[in-house]
Amino acid sequence: MTSIQENSRIKCSEQITEDIFRLTLHAPLIVSQAKPGQFVMVKTSSNFDPLLRRPFSIHDISTDGDLSLLYKTIGKGTSLLSTFTQGMNVDLIGPLGNGFTFSDNQNICLIGGGMGIAPLLFLARHLKALSKESCTHQVLLGARDHRELEPIAAQFLSLGYKTELATDDGSCGHHGYVSQLLPDILPTVQGVCVCGPTPFMAEVARQCRAANLPCQASMETHMACGLGACLGCTIHGSDGAYKHVCKHGPVFDANEVLWPL
Amino acid sequence: MTSIQENSRIKCSEQITEDIFRLTLHAPLIVSQAKPGQFVMVKTSSNFDPLLRRPFSIHDISTDGDLSLLYKTIGKGTSLLSTFTQGMNVDLIGPLGNGFTFSDNQNICLIGGGMGIAPLLFLARHLKALSKESCTHQVLLGARDHRELEPIAAQFLSLGYKTELATDDGSCGHHGYVSQLLPDILPTVQGVCVCGPTPFMAEVARQCRAANLPCQASMETHMACGLGACLGCTIHGSDGAYKHVCKHGPVFDANEVLWPL
């Protein structure tokens, strides 16, 4: 696994809702190595505040070397990022982490909540390209409301995926949690890939375990380096040992994670 | 003296040479109070690095509430400032300090070196408006080379001033220090206003003292507040006491300053 420090150039920065942005960067070196589920560490400032890079999943890539991020502004780093404009440079390190694993003859359910949707588009594109004709994958996406969800869902639809939606306010799709759509789907798939808030992933993991289906979950923690050096990015493993998200993850077999009750 | 915290808006940011910029801000409240020789404290960052505001002389004002700064990029704060673009907001505090004093019936020589030219344009505009017809003020400007000097000298010329130039490389005007032009001028004026590097101002002060002419010098020091609160902005006074540049200055009677030898 090779990671690269690349000075990418912004091709476009789109505002999707008041706090959700899509950033497209030309980063051909990183793109050439990237696998779905991996992430990049992004420098958001030219000075020391904020100090650390910020981790973001690779949302999508293009064959001509573009990489896109989908992110929500929640603090200093993401707010700064949202002010960046076309033509500016962004210092990236990536691709980092392990990524999702998949076989070419299984039906997979991709389920994402909130910004957890980000890594699933790249995964969907990849699965599409690799899977046998016979595969019928499923996409389930949840978010606060339709304004947040629809522009992103459109991308999955354009890849030809069956895509079901859920919103907290019922403004599109199912009114409620996206995990509530999962029971109907589980019997039709051989595996689940999930990303989103921890309680949501815990619920998805629980359903998969009950159905005896493999589930891969992409985890989030605070990271300083993303390189396996600082040992800051721990989560509790089900075996009682700590796991480092940047090195052992970010994608884990859901059974290896100690989920909060 | 009233100082105001004003959220100004950038009307334009012009690059004059690779490291000299002119920033025009709409700041009608500050402009309505401003006097030549006063300065503003500029916030150059939305986060904590750089932490402190940066002091800049008021370079010029317009009747419709615009204020311009002329600055050189030398470090973190000025470099950030140079990336600001039209329409962005800049948080200013000003006008601060005492400013130059002048009477309406004296010939004054304005002499500036490097970025010390900045406050002299506003002073020149003011003097022009206030002086008796009979006054023939003099402007002497020095800089590294013609590219730096000519765009700024043009402004003084357009106000109708007799303007003599000096450059370090001889690419326009006198080849050498602008202070070398002063001896010929001193007999024709009743006072001198000077701003620039300290050794240069010391030389101008020396010539004025020898000629028994009043000299007002605009001093620079490191400032944290600009408000008279931190007591950080001291210079040595000729009376052995410290002077605070933001409060007692930035303009001092050259005889009150203890000049380095």
Add this chain to the structure above:
Amino acid sequence: MAPIKNTSTVDLSVNIGGITLTNPVMTASGTFGYGREFSQFVNLDAIGGIVVKGISIEPRAGNPPQRIVETPCGMLNAIGLENVGLERFLAEKLPFLRSIKCRVFVNILGDTVEEYAYLAEKLSEHSGIDGIEVNISCPNVKKGGVAFGTIPEMAQTVTEAVKKASTLPVIVKLSPNVTDIVSMAKAVEAGGADGISLINTLIGMAIDIDKRRPRLANIIGGLSGPAIKPIALRMVWQVASAVSIPVIGIGGIGTTEDALEFLIAGATAVQIGTANFYDPSAVNTIISGIATFLEQHNETSLTNLIGSLHTGDLS
């Protein structure tokens, strides 16, 4: 000037040494002049308390320039305790301070126990002063100051002397440049202090690599600003957990969130220092912000927030 939210129904008042502050937001010594310098940016009447620049018996000229250096998210200062001295403070500065409604604390410094006691006694004779803050911690002056602030017994002795000489509430301000801040705090509590404020600046340095000289004429200076906030917060939490007198949190506080961290850690009040320089209306913003936070969390009184930190089962 930012509007102050005082339509709030939340009770923001706190009590320090028997006097009531309308809210817990004060200004730190040496960063707010004598109040007047900020009258154009802040509603002075609305501040919880102003701590004026440290006063000595005689005027002090302070250190030669350069006195100030910016550092990452902070600044070093080596002002050297420049001040107008007791007499001119009383004659020239106190009248204005009397004219504003907020509480006024006078920060004092001396080279000997007797000097501290003398200042405390004299200040107690004048109206318009609500309390004394004893600076035993300034790192800039070579004699006296440093030792008072680093040896518990000496800190206790100064505290006792000031308490004895004064009828006003006495707050002792601690230096963070010690191995064991709690033993310092316990010593001044034992000495009778009515409150403890912390932290003063950390000792730092900066070098001009081209000249190969220290940037500060004094060589070393005091580090303040956001950079030191994590250290200050830790010390405030340790001290507030160990003493029973009120603690005033200081160090890098510039936003409402910063102030709330210190209050939750156990501070009864906070002081805003360096932030006044880059954001002169910070005090107002923080007072309103605390009220809004409490309303949003359905708290009717600030006292419920103070020291409300949970430390059990954190993983």
Add this chain to the structure above:
Amino acid sequence: MAPIKNTSTVDLSVNIGGITLTNPVMTASGTFGYGREFSQFVNLDAIGGIVVKGISIEPRAGNPPQRIVETPCGMLNAIGLENVGLERFLAEKLPFLRSIKCRVFVNILGDTVEEYAYLAEKLSEHSGIDGIEVNISCPNVKKGGVAFGTIPEMAQTVTEAVKKASTLPVIVKLSPNVTDIVSMAKAVEAGGADGISLINTLIGMAIDIDKRRPRLANIIGGLSGPAIKPIALRMVWQVASAVSIPVIGIGGIGTTEDALEFLIAGATAVQIGTANFYDPSAVNTIISGIATFLEQHNETSLTNLIGSLHTGDLS
């Protein structure tokens, strides 16, 4: 990977405890993994020295999450000394370190004097290790560590024990959380240390105001990064002026200018810590930068720069 300037005619080599480093730029313990993690960003062969993550006799799991918090121009960590333990270090990490050309220092930690001595003895038996750095300063573990790093006599005892048990050069790494850093330095010098590295992290804290809980599961953590640079530089200057063994400067160094400040203050070498996280090729940049600076200033050897600070007549 940034190119390394080694066409330079300037002699950058320095000597610490009898071993020569090709240049004064090292990586700080706990911030550079075991070297391998950075092989894609840095020319490992060109580094002056690598100090590996602190090793204990037995593996340690470390603290529960959250272990990391960003602070203004800094970060808090409470890793809790997670490490693979001596045996796995020797088996799994040392072979790679042996394969690179730069000097390798092993940072060790223990709960007792005997543990330190045991580690030093065992490490001396293996090739590929150029020196030992004794961490007496980590603030994250409750027992042992803190006291070793704050009481001069205990620091001296550990130093003596490690020196006796080891044939390798011994560097002792000091904690900044003390009143008097010079007395700590003198104690370890008296104990026979071949060098002193400082500073380790300052103890800090951060609070989540909505949850009213500390952000770190360990409540407190170690502050590092640019925020602490002024404090580190001051301590390095004080210590370098007081001892006659080499001093290695650490704390917030991220640029060539930062490194030069420490060298001018008297450090024989520097370590890059937190900067590796946000700028993984920082070490390379700084090595080239120092060479360029010396060339520009017509210095033929780094040694002329070390300790060249002028402190006379600064105003």
